[in-house]
Amino acid sequence: MSTISIIGSGGMAAAIAGRTAKAGYTVEVVSRDPAKAQALADKLAVGATTGTYGAIPAGDIVILAVPYAGAASVVADYGDALDGKVIIDITNTASPDLTSLVSPAGSSGAQEIARIVPASAHVVKAFNTLFGHVLAKGGRLDAFIAADDPQAKARVSTFIESLGLRPLDVGGLHMAQTLEALGLMMIGLAKNGAGTWDIALNVDIG
């Protein structure tokens, strides 16, 4: 199987890395803090490696699993090292008080990230409506994706399917605005009507 690179070492990075390793991919974990990357790689199944922060990632698919507030600086640190990559933006753009979104009006975190990656890279929004601990439990969850480039979207869709999730395309990258709002709604639902963070959305079709 091919290599998937994950930049980040937090809860979501661990959850996605866990499912990715279990699916048989080689997972390259990269963090600004090499010790954190190593710790996550050590927790994963055979085949996990660590990469050098800022160097060209081993995977053609690179999962940007860092807080949104730090995403722009990570992309800047990588610069041309992201040439030609399919970048999965999983960021949650909720404000610190979890009542609103920090992305600019009429845009989304994903669109802002797309503006600063190399022109040959493609950004796909995905995973941001799933809670890490729910994702880590397994199960065929629904995973919404938004992207402009059809090939990048198809590759991420195949990757998500291979993790045992159901990819659901909601449209172009501008639809990341709705997915990021949905991420915030999941938080609102957890704190209010559901009363638990053990929640996942699924779509009844037909």
Added chain:
Amino acid sequence: MSTISIIGSGGMAAAIAGRTAKAGYTVEVVSRDPAKAQALADKLAVGATTGTYGAIPAGDIVILAVPYAGAASVVADYGDALDGKVIIDITNTASPDLTSLVSPAGSSGAQEIARIVPASAHVVKAFNTLFGHVLAKGGRLDAFIAADDPQAKARVSTFIESLGLRPLDVGGLHMAQTLEALGLMMIGLAKNGAGTWDIALNVDIG
């Protein structure tokens, strides 16, 4: 059972009115065009009535089931006739090309409507993430609600439950921003990943 007033006579008005009548309420249908209100009332079960557009609605709960673009003028036409009412805003705030939301940045259609209703009225966002034809088919669908006033929210929650739906509170009325984005996402999902408008979201809890 008590009376529920519905202002509007389109597909969503008919779908909600149908379930409301079936649940045993008296449904008061009101439209700018009395013939349309009468036609919808005639289609409903025994107990449906029509009301006079702009006059005090018979129901304590008033469902504003008109296009968002016309909602402000309806509220203005009613003025103080909405004093003390619980107003359910079901509007879809998608742009005509279905790619973005028309509500002002940092606000929602529901919040804009809340600004212009009488101070004694309470606005609750609900039903906007459900497609009318799916709602009309029946079934225990998930219905997300957002509102600031706890009593108004509790009343709408009880009403929604009585229709055989599962009410799910996502938070204060500012969360209508996320529900309206979710409404747009449902359209994106229907046009893309699902490939059908026969879709509904549900939440796996726990």
